[in-house]
Amino acid sequence: MAAAQPSGPLLEVADLSTHFETSRGLVRAVDGVSLTLDRGKTLGIVGESGSGKTVLSRSIMNLLPKRGVVRSGSVRLEGNEILPLSAKEMRRYWGAQMAMIFQDPMTSLNPVMKIGKQITEAVRQHLDVTRQYANELAESLLASVRIPEPHARLKEYPHQLSGGMRQRICIAIALACGPKLLFADEPTTALDVTVQAQVLDLIAHQQAERFMAMVLVTHDLGVVAGRADEIAVMYAGRIVEHAPTGVLFANMKMPYTEALLASIPKLDEHSHTRLATIPGRPPDLVIPPPGCKFAPRCRYVQERCVQEEPPLTAGAAPGHEFRCWFPVGTPEGNEALARNEREGRVPQAAALAGHA
Amino acid sequence: MAGTGSIHLRAGDGALLRVEDLVVEFPIGHGGEAVHAVSGISLDVLDGETLGIVGESGCGKSTTGRAVMQLPAPKSGSVRFDGVELTSLHGEALRRVRPRLQMIFQDPISSLNPRRRVREIVREGLDIWEMGDKDARNAKVDEVLDAVGMDPANGARRPHEFSGGQCQRISIARAVVTEPKLIICDEPVSALDVSVQAQILNLLEDMKHRYGLTVVFIAHDLAVVKNVSDRVLVMYLGKACEIASPDDLYEHPKHPYTGALLAAIPVPDPTQHPDEERVLGGEVPSPIHPPTGCRFRTRCPKSQERCALEEPVLREVEPSQYVACHFPLEAGEQIDFARVGIGASIDVASDGDGSTP
Amino acid sequence: MPCSIPGFVVPERRPSPRGGAPGPGTGGFGGPGAPADAIRRDEADPSSLAFEGDAGLLQVDAVAAGPEGGRRRLGQGLNVTAWVAIAWMAFIVLIAVLAKTGLVTWGDPQNSIASCASKGPFAQGGSAPGHLLGCDSIGRDMIARLALGAWESLLVSVGAITVGFVIGGGLGIIAGYFGGFVDTVLSGMFNVLLSVPAIVLALALVAFLQGSPENAANSTLPDWFVLILAIGIVSIPLVGRISRASALSWSQREFVLAARAQGAKSGRIMIRELLPNVAPAMFSIALLGIAIAIVAEGTLAILGVGVRPPTPSWGNIIALDRGLLLTSPHIVFEPSILIFLTALALNYLGDVVRTRFEVRESGI
Known part of the structure; x- marks a missing residue:
């Protein structure tokens, strides 16, 4: 099946920047991001709130308003440039080529429209099919997202369903026209852990069945660990580390990635284990700090980090890139950490926070 | 999933909070039907201890927390706090107890008044009870804001100017300002990023030491609950499943549902592929017509006929580990949630429509 | 060791209660907002x-x-239209106050000059000299009457809306906060009042307060007081329902629960937690309400129960000479234009107030 597809990657993003004009100045929400995604693969985008991960996925989808947004760079879907397209022209792509699942299944569904209608609307907008056929398709879609009694559900309203069921409906709507690329923006953050596992399994299942590529946006490295082929870690609007999943977890180079991973509570740790935290907050994107954007919060920080921004450099493993002068696990990194510990230096943000 | 037992309650007067056979129901319509939110929960929390309550949405864990606060008062059962029976108190007498019993909520947006300044929000408890003069109150607010890692100089700002994590810090400051003995934390980190979650969990631990707090910590993520708790109560559909120390729960879960909760936690390790068989299927049944017998039987792979007919009662299966299950897990037993046991679909009498809504 | 490199600080080490991994638990504040x-x-x-x-x-x-x-300072960021609306309202209020206090006079509003009767500003054969906006049907100066009429109209409308908002708004908050039986009773009361057509209710109230038409002249209550009560009472259920709905939705918020958990009494919660959230939206509605009340007073005047002549109000100026609409249109048009512009200005200001006070809290 893959052989029948045209060659080249499905999605190519080159030097994409998205800046918002605000009363305070230009907010550099996404700054020079490049990435590619092959058919059927999953890219995990990981970062804190304010890292620009959501804006990035919406920029690629071309979902941002035109006014007050400054964009540059290129987004190619199967070789076609889509960044300059108007909303009207994008309608050919939305739903049919690329679809999105949002964090909050309640607000992304229309509360006063029956579920069946919401799905058939999406179908009939893109496919020239009869109402009858659309209804049948909707029912089979609901069955495919493992909703019990799909026929009865078609006539219900979103508020009659649980959060997990609503997210399944959103997935069904996103899948309705067979997109090649699915954006899942924190699809399980609003859900219970048990339901999260169900929903992620479901998405993975559908993805494999439809040979669909996916961008999975999340703040939790644990969510993408077993499910993404490669992971891009974002910080302050930039990709700070990008690697195949196995490489990233086995050999992470960026102190930020290390800190994100360390802050997850682990089941095999004893209770009352003090969690590692990242002090401070992401930087002001209007006046970002010079040098490495993570330097004010970094345990490895050295003089060079605050003066000079590290470029995205390739690591030893193929496909591994990171932005750091003193990477984790390297002699320079170890030396930097040891020196900071020896001299009692802590990151600026930690010192500010520790004013007590 | 019965748990209508109280064998796990510890003897003696050490318990700061002792809840017995708590029942909370919300009537719906006029047909006499009711949502059985909490159906006979017993728990106790010793002075200085942290009790974790864990379960899925709709299991009644938040309702339990609010019923302890008498907001609203439970339908029946006993809530003894610091030697006082709260359910017997009303009006002014109940109000007098309030500053010693505080609550932190899940939603940092909803739990702070957007119109009021941070300083006013934190000082409110002191103002209500007229604790100290104006200077003393302001000094206390400064101290508490500082303790939660907020710069008191920002006290004149309003909540919307802060991030979710910072708002949660403000909520914590508001809760500790009256120096309560017990704090009920209702999913305090569920709305936060992982990195911020770690900050708040550490902060709660610091506050506990600094102000000598006893904590009831409610969450749906067992990994989070494990980190903060001394003892964990697993709840399902208004009933207790298992009560044990967090390390015991993790080492050898006895209730199939505890096993399911553990299996659902995403592991940040790509070599451990998520195993679909270990993911609990289905949904929580309707609390209006809960299943007979064990309430978990409709999703349980181990369920037998007995589970539909007879409600299991909490019993001690290991030292200090209590489980309400007829067929508890053996050591190291792996359960396959892809199939469901024969006790799942048994209809008993007229009350058999408790399956997935 | 002190360190001068920007980006580094050497703080005093603080003992961590739990020891273990580094990273102060109090991180998280200090970044630029x-x-x-x-x-x-x-x-x-x-x-x-x-x-x-x-x-x-x-x-x-x-x-x-x-x-x-x-x-932001109060006036910051207002557009031209808003300033025009503010200027217009200031102008009207100033004129009204000056006319009422007599600090500045534009002639005697009661002095009728027969020769000028019904003459408009552009009347053929020369306008009434000295009467820029013409005269009414019995030759009284329009400017003097409109200025004094502004006072009566504003007094009645602002007064009525104040009554409506204090009582209706208060009852609405009480109904929304307590819910249950209290809500049932108060909402029922609102609905009963609403089921009577507003104008009939107002007429009935005026009649009740002033007594029968024969006794009306001897009534001890001034007209403006009667009208304030009548229009105010009519507005109570309308305002009450809006404030009830708003209070109800704010009451669901967890900060109200938090206040109860702290032991705040109901009155304190309503005043400190609910009122500040309900009030801004109510205030913008009140501005619109004033415009409606000005028109309502005019309507009552046409029905003969407004401010009674010879005291002018915008409404009764129209009412008195509405028969001359075809021959002397200026008498009706001049107060109408004032009412229209004032209503427009208040409407716009209501919108401005609403958007300015909307709390941006959607995504903290």
Whole structure:
């Protein structure tokens, strides 16, 4: 099946920047991001709130308003440039080529429209099919997202369903026209852990069945660990580390990635284990700090980090890139950490926070 | 999933909070039907201890927390706090107890008044009870804001100017300002990023030491609950499943549902592929017509006929580990949630429509 | 060891209660405020940016404005239209006060000059000299009457709306906060009042307060007082229902629960927690309400129960000479234009107030 597809990657993003004009100045929400995604693969985008991960996925989808947004760079879907397209022209792509699942299944569904209608609307907008056929398709879609009694559900309203069921409906709507690329923006953050596992399994299942590529946006490295082929870690609007999943977890180079991973509570740790935290907050994107954007919060920080921004450099493993002068696990990194510990230096943000 | 037992309650007067056979129901319509939110929960929390309550949405864990606060008062059962029976108190007498019993909520947006300044929000408890003069109150607010890692100089700002994590810090400051003995934390980190979650969990631990707090910590993520708790109560559909120390729960879960909760936690390790068989299927049944017998039987792979007919009662299966299950897990037993046991679909009498809504 | 490199600070080490991994638990404050929220906001409300249009952009803008956002001075950032509306209202209020106090006079509103009767500003054969806006049907100066009429109209409308908002708003908050039986009783009361047509209710109230038409002349209550009560009472159920709905939705918020958990009494919760959230929206509705009340007084005047002649109000100027609409249109048009412009200005200001006080909290 893959052989029948045209060659080249499905999605190519080159030097994409998205800046918002605000009363305070230009907010550099996404700054020079490049990435590619092959058919059927999953890219995990990981970062804190304010890292620009959501804006990035919406920029690629071309979902941002035109006014007050400054964009540059290129987004190619199967070789076609889509960044300059108007909303009207994008309608050919939305739903049919690329679809999105949002964090909050309640607000992304229309509360006063029956579920069946919401799905058939999406179908009939893109496919020239009869109402009858659309209804049948909707029912089979609901069955495919493992909703019990799909026929009865078609006539219900979103508020009659649980959060997990609503997210399944959103997935069904996103899948309705067979997109090649699915954006899942924190699809399980609003859900219970048990339901999260169900929903992620479901998405993975559908993805494999439809040979669909996916961008999975999340703040939790644990969510993408077993499910993404490669992971891009974002910080302050930039990709700070990008690697195949196995490489990233086995050999992470960026102190930020290390800190994100360390802050997850682990089941095999004893209770009352003090969690590692990242002090401070992401930087002001209007006046970002010079040098490495993570330097004010970094345990490895050295003089060079605050003066000079590290470029995205390739690591030893193929496909591994990171932005750091003193990477984790390297002699320079170890030396930097040891020196900071020896001299009692802590990151600026930690010192500010520790004013007590 | 019965748990209508109280064998796990510890003897003696050490318990700061002792809840017995708590029942909370919300009537719906006029047909006499009711949502059985909490159906006979017993728990106790010793002075200085942290009790974790864990379960899925709709299991009644938040309702339990609010019923302890008498907001609203439970339908029946006993809530003894610091030697006082709260359910017997009303009006002014109940109000007098309030500053010693505080609550932190899940939603940092909803739990702070957007119109009021941070300083006013934190000082409110002191103002209500007229604790100290104006200077003393302001000094206390400064101290508490500082303790939660907020710069008191920002006290004149309003909540919307802060991030979710910072708002949660403000909520914590508001809760500790009256120096309560017990704090009920209702999913305090569920709305936060992982990195911020770690900050708040550490902060709660610091506050506990600094102000000598006893904590009831409610969450749906067992990994989070494990980190903060001394003892964990697993709840399902208004009933207790298992009560044990967090390390015991993790080492050898006895209730199939505890096993399911553990299996659902995403592991940040790509070599451990998520195993679909270990993911609990289905949904929580309707609390209006809960299943007979064990309430978990409709999703349980181990369920037998007995589970539909007879409600299991909490019993001690290991030292200090209590489980309400007829067929508890053996050591190291792996359960396959892809199939469901024969006790799942048994209809008993007229009350058999408790399956997935 | 002190360290001078920017980006480093050497703090005093603090003992950590739990020991173990580094990283102060109190991290998280100290970063420059806004931008994190800026992005967070759209993450919290994913639908907002998904559509073309202002909504998404406004949100980003709103947050990026960040800490300064809440500290704007009152007049800052108003557009020209808003300033024109404010200027108009100031002008009307000034004229009314001057006319009432007699500090500045534009002639005697009661002095009728027969020769000028019904003459408009552009009447053929020369306008009434000295009467810029002409005279009414019995030759009284229109400017003098409109100025004094402004006082009566504003007094009645502002007074009525104040009555309506204090009583209706208060009852609405009580109904919304307590719910249950209290809500049933109060909402029932509102509904009963609403089921009577407003104008009939107002007429009945005026008649009740002033007594029968024969006794009306001897009534001890001044007209403006009677009208304030009548129009105010009519507005109570309308206002009450709006404030009840608003109070009800704010009551569901957890900060109200938090206040109860702290032991706050109901009165305190209603005043400190609910009122500040309900009031801004109510205030903008009140501004619109004033415009409606001015018109309502005019309607009552036409029905013969408004401010009674010879005291002028905008409404009774129209009412008295509405028969001359074809021959001397200026008598009706002049007060009508004033009512129209005033209503327009208040309407616009109501919108401005509403948008300015809207709390941006969607995605903290």
